[in-house]
Amino acid sequence: MSLLHPDRLFPAEPGTRAVARALFDTVKSLPIVSPHGHTDPRWWGENPAFADASELFVIPDHYVVRMLVSQGVPFEALGIGAGAEPDRRKIWRTFAAHYHLFQGTPSRLWVDHALSETFGIGARLSPDTCDETFDAINAQLTQPHTRPRALYDRFGIEVIATTDSALDDLGWHKMARESDWTGRVVPTYRPDAVTDPEFEGFVRNLDQFGNLTGCDTGTWAGYLEAHRARRAFFIAHGATATDHGHPTARTADLGAAEAKALFDRVRAGKASAEDAEQFRAQMLTEFARMSCEDGLVMQLHAGSLRNHNHGVFHAYGRDKGFDIPRRTGFVEELRPLLNAVGMDPRLTLLLFTLDEATYARELAPLAGVYPSLKLGPPWWFHDSFEGMRRFREMATETAGFYNTAGFNDDTRALCSIPARHDVARRSDCAFLAELVTSHRLDESEAFALAPMLATGLAKQTYKLGEAGK
Known part of the structure; x- marks a missing residue:
């Protein structure tokens, strides 16, 4: 028995559903290309066994945590914080007792998919099934086929990218590359810790940045050179992209003297809030220029107000569900960067938003x-x-399909990766089927587009076509 209906997410109209099924049949078994995500590099280097079901499904998953917290479940009951519940079975029972809260959410699809497809569980999680499910998962977690590298192979992953601090030594990546495992795992350069003056420990981070690179990060020129050095280090370890998580999409293109003066204030720890925003803005343009030089694809994830609740942040840390979307503009904000290098054929800049209102109004026209x-x-x-x-409906009419970057799962929950790609492939096949049955797209065109949306565009955009580790 499976928890998953074979026609999930397909159109209800029989003729359109038949086209969607046929399209999906051609892409459902394609390899997974995962060009942006947050899986722990240690999994790939050390290949450790997961401890238990709660460690795998509950404690690290901020989608799960935020829903339960919203219904009054304490962080501690979910294994988080100084007074965290030590009994992992109790944590799982808490999750099971509240699993009904996820009805209709993507988390329900992802967890059901993982339980059914990865662990062979046939009964939906509930208070009545929680202990049996917990024991069944834990029994499998002692076996080689549930270790990270084995799951990578079982899921049909072709390549996966992690997201790594500019200060990371990439030791786990090195360990994976030097092992006899054939999986391809590449790092992504995430420099927020040394580009955001409001990041905790920023000035100390700059000192460490200088020590790592041998560059004088006390000067503007030396600081920029340190980024070039670290980017080259990441490229040597297989990186093809950078990632920038900024509160806004604001960019700037200051003159040399003005940029140096701004850096001096930032470096001295004397930056105002406006200085911090201006510095982040300037660095996006500097990174775009560097991408023109070294070829790294640039990703901008803008529009999240991180750590909305100060008490939660100080007590439990980052990534605990209290990052909230907010209005985000792109047209005026990106103009300085785009005027500087936007027409340079060497630059690829991927734009992500949490503000859906910008899809049709700003992002699709810009990418178009x-x-x-x-x-x-x-x-x-x-x-x-x-x-x-909604994305396909609002973006396609202006940007088409080929100005999009395919799909990435953007997850730190390993067992959700095939579930997320399954949802994306079904969604795209459903959308293509409706274009076919409304005679806006030839059937042959839809069958050519489906594999591009599933894997081809991601592989092309992120420059991941090269074979090997």
Whole structure:
């Protein structure tokens, strides 16, 4: 028995559903290309066994945590914080007792998929099934076929990218590359810790940045050179992309003297809030220029107000569900960067948003004219069937399909990766089927587009076509 209906997410109209089924049959078994995500590099280097079901499904998953917290479940009951519940079975029982809260959400689809397809569980999670499910998962977690590298192979992953701090030594990546495992795992350069003056420990981070690179990060020129050095280090370890998580999409293109003066204030720890925003803005343009030089694809994830609740942040840390979307503009904000290098054929800049209102009004028109711009898939709060559908409806009419970057799962939950790609492929096949049956697309065109949306565009955009580790 499976928890999953074979026609899930397909159109209800029989003729359109038949086209969607036929399209999906051609892409459902394609390898997974995962060009942006947050899986722990240690999994790939050390290949450790997962401890238990709660560690795998509950404690690290901020989608799960935020829903339960919203219904009054304490963080501690979910294994988080100084007074965390130590009994993992109790944590699982808490999850099971509240599993009904996820009805209709993407998390329900992802967890059901993982339980059914990865662990062979046939009964939906509930208080009546929680202990049996917990024991069944834990029994399998002691076996080699549930270790990270084995799951990578079982899921049919062709390549996966992690997201790594500019200060990371990439030791786990090195361990994976030097092992006899053939999986391809590449890092992504995420420099927020040394580009955001409001990041905790920023000035100390700059000192460490200088020590790592041998560059003088006390000067503007030396600081920029340190980024070039670290980017080269990441490229040597297989990186093809950078990632930038900024509160806004604001960019700037200051003159040399003004940029140096701004850096001096930032470096001295004397930056105002406006200085911090201006510095982040300037660095996006600097990174775009560097991408023209070294070829790294640039990703901008803008529009999340991180750590909305100060008490939660100080007590439990980052990534605990209290990052909230907010209004985000792109037209004026990106103009300085695009005027500087937006027409340079060497630049690829992927734009992600949590503000869906910008899809049709700003992002699709921008990507529909600037050769450097591509639209990333629906991100975070919108990585659902409905979010993917809204994205296609609002973006395709202006940007088409080929100004989008395919799909990425953007997850730190390993067992959700095949589930997320399954949802994306079903969503796209449903959308293509409706274009076919409304005679806006030839059937042959839909069958050519389906594999591009599933894997081809991601592989092309992120420059992941090269074989090997």
